Amino acid sequence: MTGGKPRASGRVSLAQAEDHSLDAFLQLMRVQQKLQRQMERVLDGAGLTLPQFDVLANLGMVEGITQQELAERLLVTKGNVCGLLDRMEAAELVQRRPDPKDRRANRLYLTRVGRAALQAAFPTHLGVVQECMSVLSGAEQRTLAQLLGRLDVGD
Amino acid sequence: MTGGKPRASGRVSLAQAEDHSLDAFLQLMRVQQKLQRQMERVLDGAGLTLPQFDVLANLGMVEGITQQELAERLLVTKGNVCGLLDRMEAAELVQRRPDPKDRRANRLYLTRVGRAALQAAFPTHLGVVQECMSVLSGAEQRTLAQLLGRLDVGD
DNA sequence: TATTGTTATACTCTATAACTATA
DNA sequence: TATAGTTATAGAGTATAACAATA
Numbered sequence: 474m475t476g477g478k479p480r481a482s483g484r485v486s487l488a489q490a491e492d493h494s495l496d497a498f499l500q501l502m503r504v505q506q507k508l509q510r511q512m513e514r515v516l517d518g519a520g521l522t523l524p525q526f527d528v529l530a531n532l533g534m535v536e537g538i539t540q541q542e543l544a545e546r547l548l549v550t551k552g553n554v555c556g557l558l559d560r561m562e563a564a565e566l567v568q569r570r571p572d573p574k575d576r577r578a579n580r581l582y583l584t585r586v587g588r589a590a591l592q593a594a595f596p597t598h599l600g601v602v603q604e605c606m607s608v609l610s611g612a613e614q615r616t617l618a619q620l621l622g623r624l625d626v627g628d
Numbered sequence: 629m630t631g632g633k634p635r636a637s638g639r640v641s642l643a644q645a646e647d648h649s650l651d652a653f654l655q656l657m658r659v660q661q662k663l664q665r666q667m668e669r670v671l672d673g674a675g676l677t678l679p680q681f682d683v684l685a686n687l688g689m690v691e692g693i694t695q696q697e698l699a700e701r702l703l704v705t706k707g708n709v710c711g712l713l714d715r716m717e718a719a720e721l722v723q724r725r726p727d728p729k730d731r732r733a734n735r736l737y738l739t740r741v742g743r744a745a746l747q748a749a750f751p752t753h754l755g756v757v758q759e760c761m762s763v764l765s766g767a768e769q770r771t772l773a774q775l776l777g778r779l780d781v782g783d
Numbered sequence: 784t785a786t787t788g789t790t791a792t793a794c795t796c797t798a799t800a801a802c803t804a805t806a
Numbered sequence: 807t808a809t810a811g812t813t814a815t816a817g818a819g820t821a822t823a824a825c826a827a828t829a
Contacts (some may be wrong), residue, residue, distance in 0.1 A: 513797095800815090
């Protein structure tokens with residue numbers, strides 16, 4: 474966001490205590506946007522949107538969760554998930570099954586088609602990710618993941 | 629994306645050469661999503677969407693650019709920018725002025741209202757950013773910005 | 784009363800592609 | 807021919823809020 478790749482200011486400073494929060498934030502938004510667009514292009518070939526791929530990837534890891542649980546994982550509202558699932562169920566990618574123990578809830582499962590779509594899309598997705606991240610060393614990638622992980626708290 | 633906060637695997641490894649690209653990628657997508665939602669909530673109080681704030685912030689830095697230049701900065705299409713500007717012009721936030729030297733082009737300017745909106749929203753925005761990023765030291769923020777900057781290259 | 788899911792509403796953003804005017 | 811901008815089309819995703827069924 475706030476376009477234009479941030480660059481180092483001309484003024485060199487020796488101080489460690491400077492605030493770089495805005496730099497980091499802008500760069501984060503910008504890089505994510507680029508990566509997201511790229512992922513969308515890749516997934517488009519598989520007929521999937523990014524949120525749909527996220528649903529598949531989540532169910533690939535933890536099948537049988539409820540819609541509410543999925544909503545929490547995706548960081549969206551339950552109404553949102555409902556529409557998302559409507560479209561994906563129409564595309565035969567996922568299946569809602571009533572929970573026998575709690576008749577309010579649905580348990581979510583991949584269909585055969587959904588599993589195939591995930592298995593087809595994931596390697597390509599991973600390949601693109603690895604290629605994008607390959608400008609960083611493994612250690613740098615780890616550092617990046619750790620720093621981001623520290624930001625991934627609360628709320 | 630692909631919900632569930634990634635965590636260190638139980639298996640401890642001494643190798644430096646491991647690939648952490650997916651970890652970093654997932655964490656990047658996830659953190660950005662959280663930050664974006666938070667920014668949207670903040671901006672909603674000012675009646676702005678995130679893309680609209682981006683337009684204001686860009687024009688605040690480099691007024692007089694063309695729609696095409698703005699599209700490139702925002703990493704979106706020109707058709708997209710056109711609609712965005714339609715809404716923002718209707719809200720009196722920005723103004724299109726025909727370029728006298730190139731009668732195909734428009735030059736973009738903030739209105740008084742747009743400038744006021746930017747000046748009102750920016751400090752709050754910055755405050756939220758600083759608060760979010762405050763779990764990292766200044767040096768860590770710098771490292772994060774630098775690592776991300778390395779990822780921010782050609783498409 | 785609280786929770787799960789659904790529905791209704793509404794809007795922004797996004798892309799693609801065809802089109803106009805100008806360079 | 808190429809570029810700047812517009813328009814038309816289309817759809818997904820998102821939120822909010824009110825509603826139903828169940829716990």
